[in-house]
Amino acid sequence: MQLTALALWLNTAFAGFDEAVATAIHQLYVAAGWFFTPFLSFISLLGKGGIFLILLSIALMLFRKTRRYGTTMLLALAIGALVTNVCFKPLVARPRPYTHDGSIFQQYWEMLGKHTESDKSFPSGHMTAAMAASLAVFLRGNKKVSWTALLFALAMGVSRIYLSVHYATDVLGGVITGSIGGFAGYAISNRIPESFYTADFRDYIDRLKAKKSGGKGAGRSTAAAAAAEPSDGRRRTLVIDGANFSTMDGLFREFNRLFDVGPDEAVHSLDALNDLLGGGIGKIPAGARLHIRWLNSEKSREDFGYGATVIYYEKLLRRCHPNNRPRMEALLAEARRGEGETLFEKLTALIARTDTGHDCTLSLE
Structure with missing residues (x-):
């Protein structure tokens, strides 16, 4: 198979890194494959085609209290998918790791059930979707709690390497493209009229x-x-x-x-x-x-x-006099913590x- 220059560069420049990460994660199989194989297979399934995350975003948009989360997630997923599937995957055209005959990736892949994928490898579409959605929730929510959403992205990345359907560098590429989607979705969602969120x-x-x-x-x-x-x-x-x-x-x-x-x-x-x-x-x-x-x-x-209170103070903050911003910011922070009036x-x-x-x-x- 003729490789593109970018795919060849990734396969040679990061060969040692990809093998080391795959070998380390494979220790999960050695330690407790009976648990990690079905669990990580399920996590991977949640990212297939982004369908679950898209449906979750739409469901969140139906309710006023969670509409900002759903809107930000959906925008992030759309932008991440566009960057990944339209730009990078066709450009890099990197084959899946399990297609390399005799490699440790193929050995792990055969051992773990031979999960096949139809598209190219770099960057990981599953990781892009998981990172975009998780980052959207993190940026939109209370950081003391919303950081836990990033654990889903972490689990998704581990699952793709564990099943040997992606290199570690594919997953890192997905982190980057997913982050682009997450930050862009958050920025765009902040420019949507308030009436959309309060309707x-x-x-x-x-x-x-x-x-x-x-x-x-x-x-x-x-x-x-x-x-x-x-x-x-x-x-x-x-x-x-x-x-x-x-x-x-x-x-x-x-x-x-x-x-x-x-x-x-x-x-x-x-x-x-x-x-x-x-x-x-x-x-x-x-x-x-x-x-x-x-x-x-x-x-x-x-x-x-408190959900409506946060929306109320966010709206006031966007239009208040500069002298009142510190007070509005303090009230908004308090409401986000679930405290105050x-x-x-x-x-x-x-x-x-x-x-x-x-x-x-x-x-x-």
Whole structure:
């Protein structure tokens, strides 16, 4: 077989290194092949074609709390696959190690079940996918925990050498191409509009219903209907229902309907919500004494937990005044550690106030 110049260079310049690593990893077979062979075969299977990781990315994208992880992973996988399969594999065209007759690689390969691959060897596509996905999770998550994702990439690299379907240099090449995908995917995901990450399918359905019904009748939310409830004699009771929203945009729409706020005065921030609760906007008169009943509040407590809090502070950090950045960064770091005030706690504290110009009580149900 005629080798390309790059393949020939890899096979000669790194021959000793590749053999030494393969021999060292083969000691796992000697020590406990009954365990490592099925285990590493399974790990290797998870990287085949990137299908498992792609499906995992898509699954994570379905949920608002994990959408950033899924999006970053999917972008990283796509970029890594492009760099590996379109650029390097055809260019280098390195044959698989088990094709070298009489080599230790072929001996190990025959011993471990003769796993065959259809494409070229450098760089490892499995390693590219594993590294891209793992690095995406590491960069996106809390580094104190997310570093564990890199263990999957490590296991993938070991499995490919163990099964003798890749040289150690193929795996190192996959680390490089996977890292390119991971960093690029992370950078691109940070430029995607915030609305993509905070959008909720249920809120979209709610908007369609409201649009279809013209804002009247069955299409209106519980909150909108509750605005017409009579006062209890002391405070005007209004109802919001956590079943109708799971994002900040959804919450703001709930209050806008509840107070019958026009488009020009619609609430889109916590400061605006605070002004709204003071009265004088929409159908609630200024100085009104209010009582808010928050139905399905436990669902909202989960929806606006630390995951949503991180998203909230990330959004604020991108647009805040430079003088406020240290404080926003500190609050964001605290939320990422799962510490401090959650967005739900911030919301309930904002609603339940009885100071000057704001007289509102709150019950969580």
